[in-house]
Amino acid sequence: MTTLAQYLNTKATTPALNDVITTVTDVGKTISQLLRKGALADILGEAGNQNVQGEDQKKLDVLANDLLLDALAQNSHCAGVASEELDDATPANVDGSLLVLFDPLDGSSNIDINMAVGTIFSILPYQRQGQVSKNSDFLQAGNQQLAAGYLLYGTSTVLALTITDNVVMFSLDPDTNDYVLIEENVTIDADTSEYAINASNYRYWRAPMQQYIDELIAGETGVRGRDFNTRWVAAMVGDVHRILCRGGLFTYPFDTKYANKAGKLRLMYEANPMSLLIERASGGATDAVNRILDIEPLDIHQRVPVVLGSKNEVDYIKELHLNYSDK
DSSP, X not given: OOBHHHHHHXXXXXXXXXXHHHHHHHHHHHHHHHHHHGGGGTOOSEEEEEOTTSOEEEHXXXXXXXXXXXXXXXXXXXXXXXETTSSSOEEOOTTXXXXXXXXXXXXXXXXXXXXXEEEEEEEEEOSOTTSOOOGGGGOOOGGGOSEEEEEEESSSEEEXXXXXXXXXXXXXOTTTXXXXXXXXXXXXXXXXXXXXXXXXXXXXXXXXXXXXXHHHHHGGGSTTOSOOEEOOOSSHHHHHHHHHHHOOEEEEOOBSSSTTOSOSEEIIIIIHHHHHHHHHTTOEEESSSSBGGGOOOSSTTOEEOEEEESHHHHHHHHHHHHHOOOO
């Protein structure tokens, strides 16, 4: 068996990067233990406040955020930390060479019903060593990421990670408390018959996305000539994990439900790390037209539409958008 520590030591990565990944994944072990205790640990229910996104926080949202923030602040290689839950990035060690961004508990609305949730993280280079980090230091395109991954807390705790040109998966062994390698070179099939979308927002989508979903629903009697199945976890980490395991498409497209939001998902904390994983597993990731990893961020809490997964479906959606005319 190959453990995460052994895997990291065999890769041509820096000790700093390995150490920061280890810090994040060690906190993941603690979060996993808390989730297993559930109501017994008094972690269920609302925390009684909202995050910077205006969303009600769960108790474990706050706890997971604090655990990650405290651990990374003590890591000498981490110059700064940005969390989806906090207004601004938190400076850490001025001599550090890395920046870490995370969504501490993606899908937290699933906690109280004992469904899958996860932690998503992204690691960027820090360009101003010796100086205190600030929000603007994090505004790097996703193609600059040195590593990205997620921890899925489900029937078992699984780590998906990319630090080179491929994607690997580990499972947390409850007996040894080590992450053990379970799959190397994760690859997504270019074609799929599964898709994930929140169909309740149909009336708010742009016409090309409505057309796409209409075609899938028509199945073998429509222009696609085959049936498709809907799968929806209501947690991006769960839907992306399914896609990495067996292919599929996930999309939270642009909609007009909220005029001040270009999309629901956050570029820096969700879209970028997940897009890096998907692309390195031979999939595609766009905002319906543009490659997500090429987007130059303007704000650490920027939102974007997301279309990712099996490459032929991602490309087909892009084609529909490029060819659409409302005239």
